[in-house]
Every structure is written in structure tokens, then in C-alpha cells.
Amino acid sequence: xRKTLLSLAILSLAAVPTFAGNAVGDTxxxxxxxxxxxxxxxLADFKGKTVVLEWSNPNCPVSxxxxxxxxxxxxxxxxxxxxxLGINSTNPNSGDYMKPAEELAWNQKNGINYAVLADPTxxxxxxxxxxxxxxxxxxxxxxxxxxxxxxxxxxxxRKAKAERxxxxxxxLDAEKTGKTPDPATTHPYGCSVKY
Amino acid sequence: MTASKIxxxxxxxxxxxxxxxxxxxxxxxxxxxxxxxQSQVRLITATKVAPRxxxxxxxxxxxxxxxxxxxxxxxxxxxxxPAVTFQPADVLGKPEILWPAPLRFNLPGSLVxxxxxxxxxxxxxxxxxxxxxSTPSSTPQAKPAEGxxxxxxxxxxxxxDLDYLVCQVDCVPFRYTLTLDQPVGDxxxxxxxxAPLLQAALDRLPKTTGEVAGxxxxxxxxxxxxxxxxxxxxxxxxxxxxxxxxxxxxxNDALEAGRPRIRVLPDGVVFHVAMKPRETNKPLPARTPIxxxxxxxxxxxxxxxLEARRDVEVATGAAGQPAGSAPQPPASPPRLARLLLSAxxxxxxxxxxxxxxxxxxxxxxxxxxxxRGRVREGAAAAATGIVGSAWLVAMLAIAAHRxxxxxxxxxxxxxPVLAAFLxxxxxxxxxxxxxxxxxxxxxxxxxxxxxxxxxxxAGLFTVPLALAWPVPFLxxxxxxxxxxxxxxxxxxxxxVGFGLALPYLLLAAVPSLVRTLPAPGGWLPRVREGLGFLAxxxxxxxxxxxxxxxxxxxxxxxxxxxxxMALLAWLRHREGSGRTFxxxxxxxxxxxxxxxxxxxxxxxxxxxxxxxxSTTQTRATNNTIPGG
Numbered sequence: 001x002r003k004t005l006l007s008l009a010i011l012s013l014a015a016v017p018t019f020a021g022n023a024v025g026d027t028x029x030x031x032x033x034x035x036x037x038x039x040x041x042x043l044a045d046f047k048g049k050t051v052v053l054e055w056s057n058p059n060c061p062v063s064x065x066x067x068x069x070x071x072x073x074x075x076x077x078x079x080x081x082x083x084x085l086g087i088n089s090t091n092p093n094s095g096d097y098m099k100p101a102e103e104l105a106w107n108q109k110n111g112i113n114y115a116v117l118a119d120p121t122x123x124x125x126x127x128x129x130x131x132x133x134x135x136x137x138x139x140x141x142x143x144x145x146x147x148x149x150x151x152x153x154x155x156x157x158r159k160a161k162a163e164r165x166x167x168x169x170x171x172l173d174a175e176k177t178g179k180t181p182d183p184a185t186t187h188p189y190g191c192s193v194k195y
Numbered sequence: 196m197t198a199s200k201i202x203x204x205x206x207x208x209x210x211x212x213x214x215x216x217x218x219x220x221x222x223x224x225x226x227x228x229x230x231x232x233q234s235q236v237r238l239i240t241a242t243k244v245a246p247r248x249x250x251x252x253x254x255x256x257x258x259x260x261x262x263x264x265x266x267x268x269x270x271x272x273x274x275x276x277p278a279v280t281f282q283p284a285d286v287l288g289k290p291e292i293l294w295p296a297p298l299r300f301n302l303p304g305s306l307v308x309x310x311x312x313x314x315x316x317x318x319x320x321x322x323x324x325x326x327x328x329s330t331p332s333s334t335p336q337a338k339p340a341e342g343x344x345x346x347x348x349x350x351x352x353x354x355x356d357l358d359y360l361v362c363q364v365d366c367v368p369f370r371y372t373l374t375l376d377q378p379v380g381d382x383x384x385x386x387x388x389x390a391p392l393l394q395a396a397l398d399r400l401p402k403t404t405g406e407v408a409g410x411x412x413x414x415x416x417x418x419x420x421x422x423x424x425x426x427x428x429x430x431x432x433x434x435x436x437x438x439x440x441x442x443x444x445x446x447n448d449a450l451e452a453g454r455p456r457i458r459v460l461p462d463g464v465v466f467h468v469a470m471k472p473r474e475t476n477k478p479l480p481a482r483t484p485i486x487x488x489x490x491x492x493x494x495x496x497x498x499x500x501l502e503a504r505r506d507v508e509v510a511t512g513a514a515g516q517p518a519g520s521a522p523q524p525p526a527s528p529p530r531l532a533r534l535l536l537s538a539x540x541x542x543x544x545x546x547x548x549x550x551x552x553x554x555x556x557x558x559x560x561x562x563x564x565x566x567r568g569r570v571r572e573g574a575a576a577a578a579t580g581i582v583g584s585a586w587l588v589a590m591l592a593i594a595a596h597r598x599x600x601x602x603x604x605x606x607x608x609x610x611p612v613l614a615a616f617l618x619x620x621x622x623x624x625x626x627x628x629x630x631x632x633x634x635x636x637x638x639x640x641x642x643x644x645x646x647x648x649x650x651x652x653a654g655l656f657t658v659p660l661a662l663a664w665p666v667p668f669l670x671x672x673x674x675x676x677x678x679x680x681x682x683x684x685x686x687x688x689x690x691v692g693f694g695l696a697l698p699y700l701l702l703a704a705v706p707s708l709v710r711t712l713p714a715p716g717g718w719l720p721r722v723r724e725g726l727g728f729l730a731x732x733x734x735x736x737x738x739x740x741x742x743x744x745x746x747x748x749x750x751x752x753x754x755x756x757x758x759x760m761a762l763l764a765w766l767r768h769r770e771g772s773g774r775t776f777x778x779x780x781x782x783x784x785x786x787x788x789x790x791x792x793x794x795x796x797x798x799x800x801x802x803x804x805x806x807x808x809s810t811t812q813t814r815a816t817n818n819t820i821p822g823g
Contacts, residue, residue, distance in 0.1 A: 122304060158278060192308070
């Protein structure tokens with residue numbers, strides 16, 4: 001009896017970390033978040049579609065550089081078949097925090113025409129293990145994480161745009177043709193997410 | 196861009212001028228500083244006159260405003276390392292940046308970055324290519340100016356296109372072109388100002404194992420764990436520098452590293468890192484390159500860091516099974532037996548720690564004074580209390596370990612609330628022995644006691660008294676058990692408990708042993724009160740340990756709370772006749788105890804997220820302890 005109880009206790013402890021995760025191949029953690037324009041988005045709404053998640057923060061100079069260079073804006077346009085979502089996990093106590101209306105205006109002014117979701121509690125950011133802005137994820141049509149990492153191979157933006165290896169671009173091309181992104185993981189770079 | 200735009204020819208003219216008229220040769224050892232509000236950076240060279248071929252030592256020297264940092268080659272969770280290209284490429288070849296031993300920076304959201312603060316020089320090693328005889332004018336290597344004496348050093352204009360990110364919590368990227376004129380000649384000459392600066396940076400570079408006599412390292416990667424692969428990095432033949440020694444890993448394609456857990460051994464240090472497969476839809480590779488750096492080791496009185504890169508075999512419990520579901524490999528029986536013996540010895544040794552000894556002696560005297568036939572029962576109760584309490588601690592350790600908190604032996608003092616609780620327990624035991632708290636934990640001072648529950652409680656209180664003390668033998672078995680899983684942890688803690696309960700177990704086995712103690716008499720109350728002082732040392736020891744975790748004000752108020760507890764207990768003992776009065780005082784006593792814990796929590800020197808890092812928690816603290 002004691003043995004049974006002990007093994008049960010051990011099993012219950014071991015069973016904790018086996019659900020959704022942020023590794024490639026894991027089921028993408030679900031979320032339901034309000035966008036800067038007040039609309040609500042849930043990952044479940046996009047079943048059967050490829051989804052790109054971009055952790056962003058307009059006050060992070062690295063995110064801001066990509067906005068200025070239209071890296072994500074152009075890539076999301078080229079891949080009209082995917083759902084592109086920005087997520088801002090900045091804590092409202094952080095100096096980087098922007099109220100949704102402010103951020104919406106900033107996005108519109110700078111040509112960001114995809115939805116950016118507010119995650120002020122950081123719960124979604126932590127579920128994905130989002131560390132940097134930008135930190136990119138591709139979620140495949142089956143709801144599994146297919147890519148986790150950087151947008152490209154050029155953290156400081158030293159190369160001409162055409163010479164950079166766009167990991168997300170290649171990943172989306174692969175997804176389109178039924179292949180898997182290669183590399184499927186890279187080291188994300190940028191500012192830390194301001195949890 | 197803030198390039199200093201000195202054209203090579205004018206530089207050459209200047210140099211020639213200086214060479215001809217000034218007593219000292221040209222000072223070409225550093226570029227101008229490029230300055231911004233967060234940092235400043237310049238390009239330096241170790242040589243006043245560089246050789247024509249061979250090694251040329253350059254460096255990127257950063258000065259950072261307090262709180263700002265730049266990055267190591269693996270920037271950690273955020274940031275990116277500096278990127279630089281040098282010109283002229285045909286002369287300098289492909290210069291290589293070398294990375295001094297980094298520090299760890301904790302960021303909000305349990306994120307962590309690796310890099311440097313205050314001042315850092317990244318040494319850069321270039322290999323000068325012999326210049327072709329007829330160099331096309333595309334290279335900026337200037338010809339000696341007209342009229343320059345033959346054999347005089349010729350300037351080589353070196354430019355560094357640098358990008359870097361400097362972060363506090365916020366980050367700012369910068370891009371500069373740094374330029375310096377490096378005289379090149381037949382006779383190399385070090386720069387007396389810059390060469391020592393670069394040498395100091397070179398001394399800060401991690402060493403390889405072969406460079407430090409007597410040091411050996413071992414790296415293994417075991418994917419046979421239920422929680423994911425475990426990376427073990429073991430260094431022997433060097434001492435860890437308490438609170439500073441840390442492990443840094445370069446990014447690995449297949450595995451993402453968690454936070455390292457450190458275990459200090461008498462002759463070295465062992466790190467365990469939980470590794471998470473980056474891709475769960477692919478099997479792990481059979482081998483994977485692991486590049487690690489261990490900082491702040493000490494051997495032969497010298498502090499150094501070590502680094503190595505090795506292809507490590509990914510050992511799995513069962514071939515072909517994904518790491519996540521592979522069973523735990525059985526521990527080799529001799530090792531397990533040795534570790535359990537070590538746990539038992541460590542537990543037994545804890546009986547010699549002052550407050551534990553005080554309570555033990557008081558208990559033994561009480562058993563001696565008690566009914567003759569009930570010695571076995573009382574001793575068994577105390578032993579049961581100890582082992583039961585040890586199991587509770589095992590559960591706490593498992594929970595802490597799973598939450599990513601430090602959970603080795605010694606980690607308990609790193610959590611202020613837990614440490615404050617240990618101080619309160621020591622204080623309560625002291626008050627009890629002084630006879631002012633008649634709480635049923637050790638025998639009350641009046642009549643001889645035979646109540647089994649009192650012995651059980653004494654056993655329960657023994658473990659928190661013992662928890663505050665570092666003793667040999669316990670580090671390794673507990674660290675090992677935490678890496679193995681809950682069952683092993685429970686087993687090891689139970690064995691520690693049996694070791695701690697050894698005196699009671701002996702008495703339970705041979706009750707007549709109690710007769711070897713002196714017969715009770717008028718001396719007993721006085722000795723018990725004396726033992727109270729011994730128990731009180733426990734509170735002081737914990738407060739001393741806590742002074743690394745909690746601000747001086749916090750410590751002072753915790754001491755006040757403990758004193759208030761003593762006052763209330765004394766009042767209650769002296770004047771406590773009214774029922775309500777006694778109840779109010781009891782509530783006040785509990786409030787003071789809770790207050791001590793609250794104070795510990797609210798006066799942390801190290802934020803909670805940082806405290807989760809067993810290896811870095813004292814780094815921040817060290818800044819506040821003079822000479823620490």
C-alpha cells in the first residue's frame with residue numbers, strides 16, 4: 001500500500017511538464033488576447049492556418065529598426081497565406097509600456113498593418129518562452145511550433161537587406177511547400193521582453 | 196558614424212615629423228573614444244611599433260555607465276554580442292575576437308544575460324600578412340613620406356567597423372567606425388600604457404585545462420532523466436570561489452540550457468544544467484558539441500576561469516527512446532551506497548552543531564530523569580519526529596528544485612524567509628530551555644517529563660535547528676539525489692534523518708545507555724538554562740548568514756522582532772495569570788515571529804528572480820559587503 005502511494009506520488013510529480021511547450025514539435029500554447037484595436041484574437045480561431053507570432057515592443061530599438069526597415073511588414077505581405085500576429089508582453093510598470101490606443105496609432109503611422117496583441121501579464125510570453133523583441137515563432141497548420149528563434153542572421157543589421165538570411169522567410173517558404181523550416185530553431189536576438 | 200577622418204598620407208607625414216623631431220615615436224596605440232550617454236569605446240593596440248608579420252594584438256575597450264552591460268559571445272536570453280570587421284583585410288587577415296570570462300545579469304521575467312559591466316577590453320588577435328612587394332594602392336598602408344629616414348616605422352591605418360548593443364534593462368544599439376594609425380617597423384615595440392591594459396584583458400581570458408596544472412574536467416550529458424537531459428560539468432583540482440563561481444554555456448543547436456545548479460566539492464565543483472531539447476519532433480543527436488566556461492576558480496592561490504569545447508556523447512537510458520520518456524538509468528550500487536553512507540555521516544555530524552547539541556542534551560537529560568521504563572518509547576518518538584521532519588524537508592527540496600529554485604544543502608540559507616524561520620525556531624528553542632516558553636517541545640523545567648508527544652515535537656524541532664548548518668558530506672548526496680528524482684531525494688533525506696536521530700536510535704535500541712548520564716539533581720534546571728544560550732547561537736548564526744541576503748535595516752528589525760518575542764514570552768511566563776492576557780501575549784508572540792519572516796521577505800538585497808540562481812545570488816551581495 002505504501003509502495004503504491006509512493007509511486008503514485010512520484011508519478012504525479014513526473015507528469016507535470018508534459019503539456020504544450022515552446023520547443024519545435026510541441027503543441028503551441030493557446031492564448032486569447034486583446035489587440036491594440038480592441039478586437040480579441042484566439043489561437044484557436046486560426047486552426048488549419050500557418051500562424052506567425054512576432055514578439056515586439058515599439059520602444060525597443062531592435063524592434064524599431066525592423067519596423068523602419070519594414071522587415072516584418074514586407075514579409076507578412078509576401079506571405080498573405082499566413083496569419084501574422086504581433087504580441088507585446090511589456091509590463092505596464094515598465095517604462096517601455098504603451099497604452100493600446102497609443103501603440104495602435106504608432107503602428108498605423110509606421111505601416112504595421114497586422115494585429116498586435118497586448119499581453120500585459122506576460123502569461124502568453126512566458127508560455128512561449130519569448131525572450132527578446134523580436135522573437136519569432138511559426139505555428140504550422142496542425143497547431144505545432146515549427147520555428148522558434150530570430151527573424152534573420154543579422155542581429156545588428158549590418159548587411160544589406162537582400163544579403164540577410166531571413167529564417168522566418170525561409171521557414172514560411174518551407175511551410176508553403178509542405179516541408180519543415182530548416183533551421184527550425186535559432187538564437188533570438190534583441191532587447192529583452194520587458195516582463 | 197563618427198569616423199576619425201585622418202587620411203593616411205597626413206598621418207604618415209605626422210608620424211615622419213614626430214619620428215624626426217620628437218624624442219618619442221608616434222603614439223598610435225588607441226583611437227579616439229566614441230562616446231554616448233551609456234558607454235564609450237575605442238580601438239587599442241598593444242604595440243607602439245608593430246612587427247611587419249606575425250601577431251598583432253588589438254582590442255576593443257569599453258567603458259560602461261553603472262548598470263549598463265555589453266555582451267559575451269553568447270548574449271544569453273537577450274541582446275547580441277558586438278560585431279566588428281577590420282580593415283585592411285589583406286593585411287590583417289581575419290582578426291579574431293577573444294572573450295573574457297563573463298558575468299551573469301538578471302533581467303525582469305527570469306531572463307538572464309551574459310556579458311560585462313564597468314570596463315572591459317575584448318582582445319583581438321590579428322595575424323599580419325606579409326605585404327606583397329608591389330602593393331596596389333587599394334590598401335591603405337601608406338608609403339613612408341618623402342624624407343622619412345630609411346627603416347622608420349610606416350603607419351598602417353586600421354579601421355574597425357563596430358556594432359554593439361548596450362543594455363541596462365533597456366537596450367541601445369550603436370555603430371562606430373574606429374580608426375587608429377599603427378606604425379609598423381622592423382623592430383616591434385610595446386606601448387607602455389596600452390600593452391598592460393591588453394595583458395590584463397588576456398589574463399581575464401578563460402584558460403584551457405592544459406594551462407592549469409592539476410586541474411581536470413569532465414563533461415557528460417545524460418538524456419536518461421524524466422525531466423529532460425542533464426548536463427554535468429565537473430572540475431576537479433580547483434576550489435570554487437564562494438558565490439562567484441559560475442558556469443556559462445555557448446548556445447547549442449539541439450539543446451537549450453536551463454539555469455546551472457552548483458555543487459561545491461572539497462576539491463572542485465560540479466554543475467548540473469537541465470537541458471531542454473529544442474525540437475521534440477526529432478531524436479537527439481548521438482553527439483553534440485558542448486562549449487562551456489567556468490569562472491572564478493581558485494588553484495594555487497590564483498583565480499582563473501576555465502573553458503573547453505568538446506563533442507559530448509548524448510547518453511540515453513534506453514536506445515532509440517526519446518529523451519523525455521526514457522527511464523532513469525539505475526545508479527551504480529557502490530556509488531549509491533557511498534553517497535548514502537555519506538548522507539548518514541553528515542546527518543550524525545549535525546548533532547554536534549551548537550543548537551542541535553543543546554536540544555539533544557536537554558532531551559537526553561529529560562529521558563534520564565523520566566520514568567525508567569519509558570526511555571525506549573521517548574527516544575523512539577524523538578527519532579520518529581526527526582525522520583518525519585526530514586521527509587517534510589525532502590518534499591520542500593523537491594518542490595524548490597522543480598520550481599527552479601536552488602535546492603542543495605546550503606540553499607536554505609539563500610531564501611530569506613526560510614532562513615528567518617530557522618532563526619525563529621532557534622530562538623523559540625532557546626526560550627524554551629530558559630524556561631520562559633512552556634510550549635511542549637522540550638521538557639518543561641518543573642517536573643520530569645515522560646510525555647511521548649513532547650519527545651516527538653523535540654524531534655520535529657531538531658531538523659530546522661540542524662538545517663542552518665553547513666557540514667561536510669551532505670552536499671554531494673543531496674545534489675546527486677536532486678538530479679535523480681523525488682524517490683532518491685526522499686531516500687537520501689530519510690538517511691540524513693536517521694543519521695541525525697542516531698543518538699535516539701541508540702537509546703531506543705539500548706535504553707540502559709541512558710544510565711551513563713549523571714542522575715538528575717538540583718543542577719539540572721541550571722544546565723538547561725545554560726543550554727538555552729547554546730541554542731541561541733543558532734539564531735545568531737542564521738542572522739549572520741541572512742546578512743548576505745537581507746539589508747542591514749532588515750536584519751536590525753528582525754533582531755528586534757526576535758527580542759520582542761523574548762519579551763512577550765518572558766512577560767507571559769512572569770505575569771501571565773489572566774487567561775485573556777496570556778492569549779493576547781501568545782498572539783503577539785506569533786505576530787512577532789510572522790513579522791520576522793515578513794521583514795526578511797521585504798528587505799531582500801537580491802530580487803526573488805535573482806535568488807533563484809544559486810550561483811549568482813551573492814554577486815549582487817558582494818557589492819554591498821566591503822571586501823566581500
